Amino acid sequence: MMATEGFLSILVSIALVITAIAPVALLVMLVRDWKRGNLW
Amino acid sequence: MNSVNSAILSPTIGWTILAIFSVIWVFLGWFWGRKAQELDEYVLAGRKVGIALGTATAMATWVTSNTTMTAPELAYRMGVWGMLGYSLGSVGLLLFAPLARRIRRLMPFGYTSGDFVRLRYGRTAWYVFLVISLVYGLGWLVSMGMAGGKLINALTGIEYLYGMSVILVICVGYTLLGGFRAVIGTDFIQAILILTGLVVIAVLAIDKIGFDQIHESVTRERPELLNLLMPAAIMFLFNNLLFGVGEIFHSNVWWSRAFAFREDVGFKAYFTAGIFWAPIPIVAGFIALAAPAMDVNVPAADMVGPLVSSEILGVTGAVLVLIMVFSALSSSLDSLLAATSILLVEDIYRRHLRPKAAPGELRSATRWTILGLGILTWIVSALQLGTLAQVLHFTGAFVASTIWPIAAGLFWRRTNPVGAVLAMALGSLAGIIAYHVIGFYVAALTGAAVSMVIVLVSTWLWPRDYDWDTLCEAHPGEESAA
Structure with missing residues (x-):
């Protein structure tokens, strides 16, 4: 079974x-x- | 091959980047550590770390040089399953989340994972656990020191000994100056640098080449990488999962964070860190899959990530990779230095040599131990004892055998010391035998399975009524005054 381009x-x-999202979330949490x- | 000629960056650029980051980290270490005079302030950042720094330090510490360099290599060798298998390393962080909450609640004055094993299971289990934990900790330290020298050499042409020495001196320097606050403060910045660098390179790879071309080239040139039923990769997936869980459950690197976080932070920080960490090997691995579409000549699979990055972004891409690798190495090395030093000071120095030591003396002993560990790591890394790096792979059996004694010991009152000792000893033995007889990919699996059976059977046959209050041990200041 091969991984398709869509997969x-x-x-x-x-x-x-x-x-x-992770660095943005970390910075928001830091400010809070x-x-x-x-x-x- | 001459590394200076084959390196992606010139040594001058390499030295400049190393110098800039050295100054920043050491200054921040001094700045954050200048008021940490109390023992708890120095070794556990006052036990009041919030969710932002908690999440970042858990995530950044688990992003080692392996994640940034080996994930692309695994994708290049094992394809989609290599990426997914490496990504399952996040399961350890996710599963440790409830343990972190319970550790903080049961042991408000705890310092090390050794404290828990000693109080929960007694001295025999404690000794077995310390051997496993210290061998693993030292093996990881040496492998990171050696990886630092080799990666800096491969990326910039700077000689192995110089690169390895620089990264060790910097990490020892700021950890020594700032203690645990320096570790988690720099971890936050390093986490942001790693994540941002990875996103920039991956987005540019997609923008420049596109999914269709990458998929088409891989299908044409390396179709096996898209095979979702690649047996070796599936084996690797399960072994990696259990190895990761064992590493995190037993190591003081993760326990010291559980002690350092605010009481309501442990679960959220580890769980969020697991969610943020899981996609990193997939993104880093995907960068490697772009190699066939770009016609990049890959002389060694472990250099595929930097090679593709520099092909996409030129010198800027290679600089980004160097910063990411440097951040990944530093965030793991500083955590290891801090966690291993307090393990040695609390479990060996205080509990065996100086039981009445005051907090000030323990703080001083921790600083000397960080320095000593740095020197020891430098000596072993300078000798390039390859066998010691192999010890880390070998430890899969040992660390996986601690999963059940730790988890059951935290949640089940009836798990007993004999079962814990036998689980760690026989689990390790079975794992080593499997390592030699079958292969590296079943060592952790076997160690964890044998350990699980022993813990379950011994808890069922010889239940013990443990008093959880025993874990709430007094602070060293109170103990030394008593």
């Missing part, structure tokens, strides 16, 4: 979207923690 593009696109005095 590959969906797999990589989902992975890429999560990877792109900092404002609440919960950074460390």
Whole structure:
């Protein structure tokens, strides 16, 4: 059973979207923690 | 092959990047550590780490140089299953999330995973566990030191000894100056650098070549990479999953974070880190699949990631890869130095040599241990003892045998010390035998299976009524004063 182009593009696109969201989410969480005095 | 001539970047650019990041990390280490005078401040960042820094440090530490360099290599060798198999390394982070919450709740003054095994199962289990944990920790440290020298050499042509020395000196320097705050603070920046670099390279690869061309070229030139039933890759998938779970469940790298996070943060931080980590090997692996479409000449499979990146972005791509690799190495090395040093200080120095040591003395001992570990790692890495790097692969059987004693010990009152000792000892033995008789890809699998059977059967046959309050041990300040 071979991976089709559609399978590959969906797999990589989902992975890429999560990877792109991750740094933004981390920065948002950092600002929120900092404002609440919960950074460390 | 002459590495200076075959390197993607010139040594001058390499030295410039290393110098810039060295100054930044060491300055931040000093800045964040200047007020960490108390033991808990220095070794566990005051036990008040929030969700943002908690998530980033768990994610960045698990992104080793292997993730950024080996994931493309695995995709190039094993195809789609190689990417997915490596991605399952995130299961360890996800499964550790409930454990982290329970660890923080049961052991509010704990320092190490050794503390837990000693209090939960007694001294025999503690000794077996310490041997497994220290061999693994030192093996990982040396393999990261050696990987640093080799990767910097391959990317920039800087000599192995210089590259390895620079990365070790920097990591020891800022960990020594700033303690755990320096580790998690730099981990946050390193996480952002790794994720951003990866996204930029992958988006440009898709934009320049496109899924259709990449798929068409792989189908034509390396069709086996698209085979979803590649047996070796499926075996690798399961072994990698269990190896990862064993590494995370037992290692003080992850326990020290559970102790350092705020009480309500452990679960969320590890779970989110697992979600964020899972796609990284897929994106990094996909970059390698672009190689056939770009007609990139790949002399060694482990260089496929940097080669494709530099083909897409030129020097900028190679610089991005160097920064990502440097960040991945630093985020793992600093965590290992910090976690292994407190394991040695708490479980060996304090519990065996200086039981009445005050917190100030333990803080000082931790600093000396970080320095000592750095020197030891440098010596072994300088000698390039290949066999020690192989020890890390070998440890799959050992670490997987700790999964059940740790997990059952945290949640089941009735799991007993004899079962835990036998599970770790016989699980390791069975894993080693499987490693030699069958192959590396079943060592962790066998170790975990044997350990599981022993824990389940011994808990059923000889249940023990354990008092969870025993785990709530006093702080060293109170113990030394008593």
